[in-house]
């Protein structure tokens with residue numbers, strides 16, 4: 626289930642983290658994902674007591690396959706960043722950078738989007754403590770397929786670390802698409818029956834858009 630390749634981290638707040646988990650999970654170069662709470666100061670936040678934190682997605686990506694600039698493009702293209710409506714802190718549009726280079730790129734892309742769109746409410750801040758969300762939020766779409774999860778042996782640790790879980794959490798809702806799935810299905814290590822199940826769901830949901 627796990628892929629052993631050097632990765633970098635990226636952390637984004639893009640609204641409800643369920644759909645972002647699926648979006649990035651099936652993106653080439655993203656090795657693993659987890660969702661959680663970050664960007665605030667409250668200690669030990671939970672979904673029902675999130676304090677001043679924001680729902681965020683944390684990605685471990687292989688920079689040889691997908692660049693931070695690519696991820697920033699996906700960030701801007703895939704969420705409501707509050708141009709017209711002021712969003713709750715829970716759904717703050719947020720880039721939490723992990724080094725000076727990420728900071729410079731984030732600020733550059735912000736200025737570019739601002740030139741096109743006008744004043745933005747997106748915040749850019751240094752990454753601080755990240756609190757993983759409760760198990761039931763991790764790979765939320767995948768967890769809707771109980772038998773599949775059981776047959777894959779996904780325990781609570783693997784829900785946050787498994788490459789396969791990240792992939793399936795996207796493919797099952799149609800992200801990534803059939804061609805990409807077929808290209809890597811042999812590497813994923815699914816049984817024929819599991820692969821057939823995923824194909825069926827992928828086909829059913831392809832092009833449907835992500836719901837939260």
Ligand code: MHO
Nearest residue numbers: 640641642643680762837
């Ligand atoms: N509409 C969903 C959003 C969940 S999301 C993880 C709910 O209220 O449960 O914020």
